[in-house]
Amino acid sequence: MIKLFNNVATIRAKYNSILNSINDLENEIIELSNNELKSKSLKLKYLCSKIGSLDEQTLIESFALTREASKRTIGLRHYDVQILGGLVLHEGKIAEMKTGEGKTLVSTLPALTNSLVGKGVHVVTINDYLAKRDAEWMGQIHRFLGLRVGLIDTNMTQLKKKQNYSRDLTYVTNSDLVFDFLKDNMVTKISELVQTPFHFCIIDEVDSILIDEARTPLIISRDSELAIEKYIKANEVTKHLFQQKHFDIDEKGKKISLTPKGLERTKILLNVIDLYNVNDPWIPYILNSLRAKHLFFRDVHYILKNNKVVIIDEFTGRILEGRKWSDGLHQAIEVKENVPMLKGSETMASITYQNFFRLYPKISGMTGTAKTEELEFENIYGLSVSVLPTYEEMSRKDESDFIFIDEITKWRSIAQECLKVYSKGQPILVGTTTIQNSEILSHLLNTYNLPHQLLNAKPENIKRESEIISQAGCLRAITIATNMAGRGTDILLGGNPDFKALKATRYILQALVKNDTFYIQGINLKKLKYNLRQNPRLITYFQEELDTLLAVFYTSKKNLNLVENFISDLYKQLLENYKEKQKKESKIVKSLGGLYVIGTEKHESRRIDNQLRGRSGRQGNPGKSRFFLSLADPLIRIFGGDKIQAAMQNLKMDGEVLESNFLSNSLTSAQQKVEGFYYDQRKTLNKYDQVIDKQRQIIYYLRKKILYTLNMRDLVLEFSEGFLDDFIEYLEYCKLEGKSIFFPKKILRLLNRLSISSEIIYQNIENTENLKRFLYEQLWTSYNCKEFQYSCFTDSRILDRYTQLIFFKYLDFYWYKHLENMNFLLDATSWEAYAQKDPYIQYENRATKLLTLSLKDCRDSIIFEIFISNIIITDIL
Ligand SMILES: Nc1ncnc2c1ncn2[C@@H]1O[C@H](COP(=O)(O)OP(=O)(O)OP(=O)(O)O)[C@@H](O)[C@H]1O
Ligand SMILES: [Mg+2]
Structure with missing residues (x-):
C-alpha cells in the first residue's frame, strides 16, 4: 500500500509542472475556433517533422490541443490522471491504470503527439473489434486536428494496408501487425512492402501481448510433404505406451519423459536401435505424440474449426487464428485428431512478440494489471511500470x-x-x-x-x-x-447503447426489405423506405456493410450519399433513444449494487x-x-x-x-x-530465442539489402569473390595436407563457364595469390560480358531483376530450411542436459555453425545459378 502511495506521489511530483502548463493552456485554447485548433496542430506537425523531434513546449501544446479536440468531438475531457497516464506513455513506459479508467482516451495524447514527427504511430490492440472501435471513436479526435488515421483489417488488400500504414496514426491488432511484418520480409519488390519503418507504438493490454502471448511464436508456414509418416507412426506407437510404466507426466511443466522401460518398448515397436539418432531422430515425434494425447485437450487448449486445429489462448480464452504450436506439437495434435487434409508444414517465417516489439525505437503500453509482472517487463523489455491512481474511489x-x-x-x-x-x-x-x-x-x-x-x-x-x-x-x-x-x-x-442501436438499425433495414408496411412508433422511416425501394440492390449492400458504414457515420456528413445519410440519421436517432434508456436503467442497476x-x-x-x-x-x-x-x-x-x-x-x-x-x-x-x-x-525461452533472433536480423538485413539494390553487380561480385576465396582456401588445405584436389561436378561446370580449366588450376597451385587474381579477373570479365550481352539485346535492368530474384529464391529456400533445422536442434540439445553439458552453449554453438553452413550453401547456389543460367529472350514480334 505504502509502495503504491509512494509511486503515485512520485508520479505527481515528477509531472506536476508539465501538467500545470497543460492545464494553464486550456483557458487560452477554449477560445479558439475549430479551424484555429486544426491549423495550430498542423503547424506543430510541420515544425516537428522538419526537425524530426519533439520538445517540451510541443508536448504541452499537443496534449492541450488533444484534450480540447476530444471535448469537441466525443464529449470527453481528459482527467488530470489521464494526462499523467499520457505522459508516462509518452516516455516509453507502461502505465498501469485500473480497468475502466479510460485508457483508450489516455492513449490519444501520446499517440497524437508522437505522430507529429511524421514517422507514423501504431496503436496496438488485442482484437479487431477494439482496433475498429478505437479508430472510429478516438479517430474523431485525430481527424479533427487534421491528422490521418489508418485502420488495418486482416482481409484488406495489400494496397489498402499500405495506404493505412502510411497514415499519421494506425490502429492495428497485434497479430495483423506482426504477420504484416513477416510478410514484408518475404516480398521481392519494394512496391509490395506495406509497412513503413517503425517509430513508436502504444500497446493496449500490454501484459496480454508481451507476457501471456509471449510463449507462442507467430508463424507463417506453407504445406509441405514433411515427415508426416513419422507423426502417424509415432501416434500409433504411443497408443501402446502407458503412464507410469512407460512414461511420466509433469503436469506443471507440461513435459513428458520416457522411463527406461518406455524407451525399450518404443525401440521395439519402431524397430530402431537409436531413438536419438541426429540424422533420423524419433524421440521428438514420440514425446510430442504423448504430449498431444495427455497434456493437450480439445475445447480446453484447442478447438477443431473447419477441420483444423486452432489454438485457444489459455489466458484469454480467445482462439488464436493462424497460430501454430511449434516444434511439431501442432502436427502431433492434428494426427491425434485425425484431421483430414493433413499436411506437413514448413515454417517460412516466425517471430515472437518479445522480439518483434524490440524492433521499435520506442514502445509503451497500458493495462489494468502490470505491477505483478513488473520485474519481467523491466528485465526482458526494459519497460518500467508506473501505477496511476483511479479518478474516483473504487x-x-x-x-x-x-x-x-x-x-x-x-x-x-x-x-x-x-x-x-x-x-x-x-x-x-x-x-x-x-x-x-x-x-x-x-x-x-x-x-x-x-x-x-x-x-x-x-x-x-x-x-x-x-x-x-x-x-x-x-x-x-x-x-x-x-x-x-x-x-x-x-x-x-444499463447496457451499451451503441451495440443496441447498431442491432436495431440492422433489424429495421431487414424488416423494411421484407415488409413494406413495417413501421416503428416515433421514428420516421418514410424517406428511407422510398429510397430503398428505388434502389433495391443497396439493401443487401447495407446489410453486409453496416458495420463498415458506421465508420462513415463518424466522418463528416459531406461524404455520405443520400441513402447513407438516412441510415446515419436513423442510427443516430436510435442511439439517442437507447442512451436515454441506458441512463435510466443504469440508475436502477446501481441501486441494486x-x-x-x-x-x-x-x-x-x-x-x-x-x-x-x-x-x-x-x-x-x-x-x-x-x-x-x-x-x-x-x-x-x-x-x-x-x-x-x-x-x-x-x-x-x-x-x-x-x-x-x-x-x-x-x-x-x-x-x-x-x-x-x-x-x-519465459526467461529461458527468451534466452534461446535470442539466438534465432540474431540470425533473423542477419537474414532480414541481407534481404533488405537485396530488395533495395538497383544494380546487382556489386552484390554478385561480393558473393562470387567469397566463393572463390573459399575455393582457394580449399586448394591451400589440399596442398598443405598433401591431399588430392576433388572438383565436384557443379564446380567444374562453373569453372568451365568462367573459361577456367582444371589444368590451369593444377599448373598454378604453387602460387595461389596469382591464381586468385586470375580467377577474380575471369569472374569479373564473365559478368561484364553478361551485362554487355543484355544491354545489347534488351534492357539491362532485366538482368538486375533476374539476378535479384535468384538471390531471393535461394536466400528464402535456405532460410526456411534453416528454421526447420533449428527446431530439431532445440530438441537435440535438450538431451545434452542429461550429458552434463550446458545445453544453451551447445545450442548456440551449433546454431552458429548451422547458419554459417546454410549461408555458404546459399551463396554457392546463387553464384552457380547466376553464371550458369541464361534468360532466353523471345522476340514478341
Ligand atoms: N475523461 C473521461 N470522462 C468521462 N468518461 C470517461 C473519460 N475517460 C473514459 N471515460 C469512460 O470510461 C469508460 C471506460 O473506458 P475504456 O474502455 O477506455 O477504459 P479502459 O481503461 O481501457 O478499460 P479496460 O481495462 O477494461 O480496457 C468508457 O465508457 C469511457 O467513455
Ligand atoms: Mg481498454
Missing part, C-alpha cells in the same frame, strides 16, 4: 472466496447464487476457464430456467464477443464468459483474475466480485503444495461452503509460485 467489493469440497457442489451453488441475484435484477457476469465448464454451467442455468448469454471461444460465438460482453451490465442479464471476458470491452451499467462478477476458478496468474474482477466497478461504479472454488480445481490440485493437501485431509466438509483465509492465502501463494515458474520458463 467502490467494488471483492468478497472473500467460497471454497467447496467438490466440483458438483460448487457448480450447484453458483447456479443457486445466479437464481437468487437474478430475481433481484442485478446483472451477473460469470467467468469460466474452459469451454466445457461454460457449457456445464449453461446447462445448469437452463434447468433453473434462467435466461443467459453464453460466450466462449467456439467459432459461432467469437464474432459477437464484444457485443455480448458489452451488454453484461443490463438489468437482469446473466452472462457466462470464458476468460476472454471481453478484455478491453467497456461494460456500461452494480455488476456482480462471479469467478469459478482461480487462474494460474493473478492478473487474469483481476482482469475478470475489473469488468465490474468501472469508473467508480458500485460492483461486487466473488470466486467460487473447489478443492478439485486444477490450480489447487497441481500447484497447491503439501500445506493445502494436508488442510484438505483435515477438513471434514459435507457439501458445506468454507470461507477460509488460510486456504485463500495459500491459493494466492500457489498462484505466485506458478507465476514465478512461468516467468522462468
Whole structure:
C-alpha cells in the first residue's frame, strides 16, 4: 500500500509542472475556433517533422490541443490522471491504470503527439473489434486536428494496408501487425512492402501481448510433404505406451519423459536401435505424440474449426487464428485428431512478440494489471511500470472466496447464487476457464430456467464477443464468459447503447426489405423506405456493410450519399433513444449494487483474475466480485503444495461452503509460485530465442539489402569473390595436407563457364595469390560480358531483376530450411542436459555453425545459378 502511495506521489511530483502548463493552456485554447485548433496542430506537425523531434513546449501544446479536440468531438475531457497516464506513455513506459479508467482516451495524447514527427504511430490492440472501435471513436479526435488515421483489417488488400500504414496514426491488432511484418520480409519488390519503418507504438493490454502471448511464436508456414509418416507412426506407437510404466507426466511443466522401460518398448515397436539418432531422430515425434494425447485437450487448449486445429489462448480464452504450436506439437495434435487434409508444414517465417516489439525505437503500453509482472517487463523489455491512481474511489467489493469440497457442489451453488441475484435484477457476469465448464454451467442455468448469454471461444460465438460482453451490465442479464471476458470491452451499467442501436438499425433495414408496411412508433422511416425501394440492390449492400458504414457515420456528413445519410440519421436517432434508456436503467442497476462478477476458478496468474474482477466497478461504479472454488480445481490440485493437501485431509466438509483465509492465502501463494515458474520458463525461452533472433536480423538485413539494390553487380561480385576465396582456401588445405584436389561436378561446370580449366588450376597451385587474381579477373570479365550481352539485346535492368530474384529464391529456400533445422536442434540439445553439458552453449554453438553452413550453401547456389543460367529472350514480334 505504502509502495503504491509512494509511486503515485512520485508520479505527481515528477509531472506536476508539465501538467500545470497543460492545464494553464486550456483557458487560452477554449477560445479558439475549430479551424484555429486544426491549423495550430498542423503547424506543430510541420515544425516537428522538419526537425524530426519533439520538445517540451510541443508536448504541452499537443496534449492541450488533444484534450480540447476530444471535448469537441466525443464529449470527453481528459482527467488530470489521464494526462499523467499520457505522459508516462509518452516516455516509453507502461502505465498501469485500473480497468475502466479510460485508457483508450489516455492513449490519444501520446499517440497524437508522437505522430507529429511524421514517422507514423501504431496503436496496438488485442482484437479487431477494439482496433475498429478505437479508430472510429478516438479517430474523431485525430481527424479533427487534421491528422490521418489508418485502420488495418486482416482481409484488406495489400494496397489498402499500405495506404493505412502510411497514415499519421494506425490502429492495428497485434497479430495483423506482426504477420504484416513477416510478410514484408518475404516480398521481392519494394512496391509490395506495406509497412513503413517503425517509430513508436502504444500497446493496449500490454501484459496480454508481451507476457501471456509471449510463449507462442507467430508463424507463417506453407504445406509441405514433411515427415508426416513419422507423426502417424509415432501416434500409433504411443497408443501402446502407458503412464507410469512407460512414461511420466509433469503436469506443471507440461513435459513428458520416457522411463527406461518406455524407451525399450518404443525401440521395439519402431524397430530402431537409436531413438536419438541426429540424422533420423524419433524421440521428438514420440514425446510430442504423448504430449498431444495427455497434456493437450480439445475445447480446453484447442478447438477443431473447419477441420483444423486452432489454438485457444489459455489466458484469454480467445482462439488464436493462424497460430501454430511449434516444434511439431501442432502436427502431433492434428494426427491425434485425425484431421483430414493433413499436411506437413514448413515454417517460412516466425517471430515472437518479445522480439518483434524490440524492433521499435520506442514502445509503451497500458493495462489494468502490470505491477505483478513488473520485474519481467523491466528485465526482458526494459519497460518500467508506473501505477496511476483511479479518478474516483473504487467502490467494488471483492468478497472473500467460497471454497467447496467438490466440483458438483460448487457448480450447484453458483447456479443457486445466479437464481437468487437474478430475481433481484442485478446483472451477473460469470467467468469460466474452459469451454466445457461454460457449457456445464449453461446447462445448469437452463434447468433453473434462467435466461443467459453464453460466450466462449467456439467459432459461432467469437464474432459477437464484444457485443455480448458489452451488454453484461443490463438489468437482469446473466452472462457466462470464458476468460476472454471481453478484455478491453467497456461494460456500461444499463447496457451499451451503441451495440443496441447498431442491432436495431440492422433489424429495421431487414424488416423494411421484407415488409413494406413495417413501421416503428416515433421514428420516421418514410424517406428511407422510398429510397430503398428505388434502389433495391443497396439493401443487401447495407446489410453486409453496416458495420463498415458506421465508420462513415463518424466522418463528416459531406461524404455520405443520400441513402447513407438516412441510415446515419436513423442510427443516430436510435442511439439517442437507447442512451436515454441506458441512463435510466443504469440508475436502477446501481441501486441494486452494480455488476456482480462471479469467478469459478482461480487462474494460474493473478492478473487474469483481476482482469475478470475489473469488468465490474468501472469508473467508480458500485460492483461486487466473488470466486467460487473447489478443492478439485486444477490450480489447487497441481500447484497447491503439501500445506493445502494436508488442510484438505483435515477438513471434514459435507457439501458445506468454507470461507477460509488460510486456504485463500495459500491459493494466492500457489498462484505466485506458478507465476514465478512461468516467468522462468519465459526467461529461458527468451534466452534461446535470442539466438534465432540474431540470425533473423542477419537474414532480414541481407534481404533488405537485396530488395533495395538497383544494380546487382556489386552484390554478385561480393558473393562470387567469397566463393572463390573459399575455393582457394580449399586448394591451400589440399596442398598443405598433401591431399588430392576433388572438383565436384557443379564446380567444374562453373569453372568451365568462367573459361577456367582444371589444368590451369593444377599448373598454378604453387602460387595461389596469382591464381586468385586470375580467377577474380575471369569472374569479373564473365559478368561484364553478361551485362554487355543484355544491354545489347534488351534492357539491362532485366538482368538486375533476374539476378535479384535468384538471390531471393535461394536466400528464402535456405532460410526456411534453416528454421526447420533449428527446431530439431532445440530438441537435440535438450538431451545434452542429461550429458552434463550446458545445453544453451551447445545450442548456440551449433546454431552458429548451422547458419554459417546454410549461408555458404546459399551463396554457392546463387553464384552457380547466376553464371550458369541464361534468360532466353523471345522476340514478341
Ligand atoms: N475523461 C473521461 N470522462 C468521462 N468518461 C470517461 C473519460 N475517460 C473514459 N471515460 C469512460 O470510461 C469508460 C471506460 O473506458 P475504456 O474502455 O477506455 O477504459 P479502459 O481503461 O481501457 O478499460 P479496460 O481495462 O477494461 O480496457 C468508457 O465508457 C469511457 O467513455
Ligand atoms: Mg481498454
